[in-house]
Amino acid sequence: MRIGLVVDATCDLPPEFLAANNIRVLPIGIRVGERRIVDDRDPDTTLKFYSQDLPKVGPEDGSEPLTPAQTHDWFLEKLVTDFDYVICLTVTSQRSPIFEHATQASFSLLQSYKERRAAAGIAGPFALRVIDSQTVFAGLAVLAAEGVRLLGEDQHPNAVRTRLEQLSQQMNTFLVASDLGHIRRRGFQKGDRSSIGDRLRGAFLGLGSMLDMKPVLSLVQGEDKPVSVSPNYEKSAERLLNFARARVEAGELLAPQMCLSYAGDPSALRDLPGFAALEDACEAKGIQVHLAMLSPTGGINLGAGAMSLSFAAEPKPFA
Known part of the structure; x- marks a missing residue:
């Protein structure tokens, strides 16, 4: 067959x-x-x-x-x-x-x-x-x-x-946007909050006036919400990468796959604080790491420099 x-x-x-x-x-x-x-x-x-x-x-x-x-x-x-x-x-x-x-x-x-x-x-x-x-x-x-x-x-x-x-x-998917100004300029399409773009924009901009802050957005079991806020993109990315590394080190992944994507050249992910430690933890546990460009569908809504990270595991509070 x-x-x-x-x-x-x-x-x-x-x-x-x-x-x-x-x-x-x-x-x-x-x-x-x-x-x-x-x-x-x-x-x-x-x-x-x-x-x-x-x-x-x-x-x-x-x-x-x-x-x-x-x-x-x-x-x-x-x-x-x-x-x-x-x-x-x-x-x-x-x-x-x-x-x-x-x-x-x-x-x-x-x-x-x-x-x-x-x-x-x-x-x-x-x-x-x-x-x-x-x-x-x-x-x-x-x-x-x-x-x-x-x-x-x-x-x-x-x-x-x-x-x-x-x-x-059991998918745990997270997003970090670098350019919240792009997200705000995109606005909402005819009041429709059901599309990928409108739902993500609503979750990110729900932080109100904190446009200079960079949130980590969680999409787990159909619910999208900010789970962490930091004063800059690198800090938010580091928190996310450290959270993923902790899940790997605890042996909690249900599939040996860790996927990350970036709105631009994905090699930029390697320069983020916490990436090397995550990659080392995945190698030690037999987890395959995949790096790719974020799809244009993601990029058009989240802007340049946005990142997505995902793995399969039982949901757990972000810390």
Whole structure:
């Protein structure tokens, strides 16, 4: 059986990892003024977004997920002749319609995949299962990386799907924004507080007048809230990295994956206080560390220099 893994473009994994493991990326459109960008995790496109497009982002700009019909066509073109069973991981349904659109497309695909496979001389059924990751950015990356590990152990895809659904309930994802001025300038879109951008902006700007402070935002079990506030970005990042290191050293991670992403060149994460100690702790515990660029969907809402960190573990108060 040929088994495939699909993520949407908000999944913050390094392009080398995606390519090496044949992970397919469901693209997302990005709108910046008159410019339309297709985000499919291409590193050159992402770097160009951060260097040229992000400084021009206005309140009306944002991400544009594929429609259900477009998603159906992408599944039909990219998946049904390459795989027999596909697991598709999407950003949380509480913040984006991607899960809903992918689910609708998976149902409509049942009426069209047989003809495509027959034309390619492929016998047997095709199955596609869509999983709501219930997290964002680096959190989606943790689930995808763990899916790769489990599939590499030749576990049955149904067992892998079940395990990933279980882990989605235990994701600990954190965000630190460097430029709260960018977040404030973005404003809110037509009063809609359900999208990724509006919900994150609301959580960050809920700190009121403390715009010179840098909060750590937690997204755990569907609740997003500031859990720490520091006078500068480096201190907030250090607190987050130290918290993650303590969880690793205590042996509390439920999957051997630690994912971090950055709105810009991810090598900048290595210069943050606390990163080296976290990396050493992960190595000692057999935890794989993945560094990637934050998706343009994350960057357009959080601004340059924002970071995301995630791991799977039982929720625990931030300290």
